[in-house]
Amino acid sequence: MRLILHLDMDAFFTSIEQREHPYLKGKPVVVGALPKGGRGRGVVSTASYEARKFGIHSGQPISIAYRLNPKAIFLPVNFTLYMRTSQNLMEILKTYSEKIEVAGLDEAYLDLSQKVTNYEEARFEALKIKSDILKKEKLTCSIGLGPNKLIAKIASDFKKPNGLTVVKPEKAEVFLSPLPVEKIPGVGPKSKEVLNKLGIMTIADLRKLPEASLQKYFGKWGLRLYETCRGIDESELIEKWEIKSAGREITFERDTRDHNLIFATLNNLIEETLASLKTENLRGQTLALKVRYRDFETHTKQKRLKENSDDQTEIKKTARELMLPFLEDKRPIRLIGVRFSKLLPNG
Ligand code: TTP
Numbered sequence: 001m002r003l004i005l006h007l008d009m010d011a012f013f014t015s016i017e018q019r020e021h022p023y024l025k026g027k028p029v030v031v032g033a034l035p036k037g038g039r040g041r042g043v044v045s046t047a048s049y050e051a052r053k054f055g056i057h058s059g060q061p062i063s064i065a066y067r068l069n070p071k072a073i074f075l076p077v078n079f080t081l082y083m084r085t086s087q088n089l090m091e092i093l094k095t096y097s098e099k100i101e102v103a104g105l106d107e108a109y110l111d112l113s114q115k116v117t118n119y120e121e122a123r124f125e126a127l128k129i130k131s132d133i134l135k136k137e138k139l140t141c142s143i144g145l146g147p148n149k150l151i152a153k154i155a156s157d158f159k160k161p162n163g164l165t166v167v168k169p170e171k172a173e174v175f176l177s178p179l180p181v182e183k184i185p186g187v188g189p190k191s192k193e194v195l196n197k198l199g200i201m202t203i204a205d206l207r208k209l210p211e212a213s214l215q216k217y218f219g220k221w222g223l224r225l226y227e228t229c230r231g232i233d234e235s236e237l238i239e240k241w242e243i244k245s246a247g248r249e250i251t252f253e254r255d256t257r258d259h260n261l262i263f264a265t266l267n268n269l270i271e272e273t274l275a276s277l278k279t280e281n282l283r284g285q286t287l288a289l290k291v292r293y294r295d296f297e298t299h300t301k302q303k304r305l306k307e308n309s310d311d312q313t314e315i316k317k318t319a320r321e322l323m324l325p326f327l328e329d330k331r332p333i334r335l336i337g338v339r340f341s342k343l344l345p346n347g
């Protein structure tokens with residue numbers, strides 16, 4: 001018997017901000033770009049559940065979020081803090097199972113198959129994890145338990161925030177049936193539209209489509225969907241989660257040719273990324289710079305860093321050299337980003 005647990009933190013970035021600044025608790029909080037009185041560029045990274053009541057959500061332009069609730073509290077992204085919290089969480093989770101897949105900053109799968117013999121014991125483990133995280137990190141999460149990764153993931157999202165949903169194998173089909181198709185991981189707005197146009201709204205509807213039709217509409221992924229809507233997923237946890245690169249990018253509130261602003265932002269991005277690499281005890285051998293102009297034309301340019309170079313001043317100088325040619329162009333810049341790759345353990 002396989003028994004998989006999926007955990008996803010509730011409103012991760014904003015919950016951390018509410019923990020750090022208790023006066024934010026119970027208030028609509030938005031983390032992301034700053035709204036600048038509705039003229040701000042960029043998007044919402046996440047919104048607290050209080051802010052979601054106003055229709056504010058991840059990925060939404062910050063100007064729209066501001067319009068929905070100008071009184072919400074808008075905060076910038078403190079990536080280093082969230083990264084550090086994420087690492088603490090993963091350390092906690094590792095004490096509950098040796099088999100763990102870190103699936104993102106705020107989510108992970110744990111294989112409990114070796115640890116428990118039934119769903120009651122698994123539920124008990126899940127409750128222990130929830131109270132451990134609440135005690136140590138002062139954060140809530142939602143957990144799903146099921147016979148595979150797919151069902152565990154859909155289950156963790158079923159009751160949010162602070163939920164715990166157990167789906168035994170014999171209940172999997174009943175559990176999945178009424179859910180809208182977009183609850184299937186990977187079914188984004190485009191696939192949803194295709195399916196809805198065919199009259200397919202729920203996972204039960206999806207089951208009525210023959211394998212060949214799914215393949216016709218979605219190719220190889222259609223075959224995968226055929227299994228997914230039946231709750232079939234044999235995939236193993238990916239335990240070695242290698243970070244291949246680390247970077248940050250930013251869209252300017254207004255397209256800019258202001259060299260001071262550009263270089264200041266570039267330095268900030270480097271500092272943020274180096275800080276997060278440091279928490280992983282990694283260093284990058286290559287630095288890439290990305291520049292997007294007002295017309296969305298995007299360029300990247302990279303340079304190998306000097307051997308053993310983790311000297312911030314040196315790295316900033318390299319970034320500056322990479323940036324200079326882009327500033328000769330007359331077009332204002334919309335976005336800049338930095339990315340370190342070919343990561344190596346430090347020291
Ligand atoms: P999610 O787990 O998708 O969202 P969440 O934790 O904020 O809320 P939920 O309770 O629904 O799980 O993403 C985790 C974090 O990743 C989120 O707090 C912010 C960040 N994020 C972005 O920066 N941009 C995005 O578009 C999304 C979806 C998330």
Ligand code: MG
Binds near residue numbers: 008009010011012106
């Ligand atoms: Mg989350």
